[in-house]
Amino acid sequence: MLLDPYYSKQDKSVIISAEQASQFAKKECQDFNPIHDPNSKRFCVPGDLLFALAINEYGISESMRFTFTNMVGDNMPLNFPVTDAEHIVVTNDQGKSVLEINRKGQTSHDLELIESLIKKYVVFSGQNFPTLLMPLMEKHQVMFNPARPLVMYNSMNFEFNTLSLTNPLHVELAESKLEVEAKRANEFLHFDIFDGDNNIGHGVKTVVVGGLKPYDHDAITAFADNYLAMRNAF
Incomplete structure (x- = not known):
């Protein structure tokens, strides 16, 4: 199973180590955000891994929204409740919400689709980063602080027209936007979901970019070059 190397079970809890989270980010997402490095002081489990574990547990519904409510740290026990409810709250060992899921419509548990x-x-x-965010920051003449990059997954939602696949599924960018609010910005990545050539769904990923400062082309380019060097070396 795709996710088996990236988590473990302890009693009824899901446990994700910093190393497992980092390997998922790098191997599956090609994501080298420093916040997912095991030795980062601000380490957190990538939202994409939480999303993946959620649909592995609950299946894919025709309409779903995932809201990331708190950061998940190294080896933090997580509770994915057994439920058929439309609103699901995934909690940490202190009972605090870390992921909230809202779903509607029919649900598929087909492993190939998931x-x-x-x-x-x-x-x-x-x-x-850098493919989508760099052009938006240049357009709006803002950027995050390269010394303390803060780019955080906020939410994602999608809607499917059908849950039956006849061809390989793929996801494509439809539109990207950045809304700047003083020292932070909200980035919106709209995407389409295809079954072969047929558009079978759409969605949007929302990202918070914190610690904004005036755009410095040389500084952010140097950061991006180093980021890509790490990706290529990996």
Whole structure:
């Protein structure tokens, strides 16, 4: 199973080590955000891994929204409740919400569909930096602080027209936008979901970019070059 190397079970809890989370980000998402490095002081489990575990547990519904409510740290026990409810709250060992899911419509537990969506979506999601975010920051003449980058997954939602696949699934960018609010910005990545050439769904990923400062082309380019060097070396 695709996700088996990236978590473990302890009693009824899901446990994700910093190393497992980092390997998922790098191997499956091609995401080298420093916040997912095991030795980062601000380490957190990537939202894409939580999303993947959620649809692995609950299946894919025709309409779903995932809201990331708190950061998940190294080896933090997580409770994915057994439920058929439309509103699901995944909690940590202190009972605090870390992920909230809202779902409607029919649900598929087809493993091929679930793994296909995980693989294709997380690669799309992981290309945010530098491919998608860099042009938006230049357009708006803002950027995050390269010394303390803060780019955080906020939410994601999608809607499917059908849950039956006849061809390989793939995800493509439809539109990207950045809304700047003083020292932070909200980035919106709209995407389409295809079954072969047929558009069978759409969605949007929302990202918070914190610690904004005036755009410095040389500084952010140097950061991006180093980021890509790490990706290529891996």
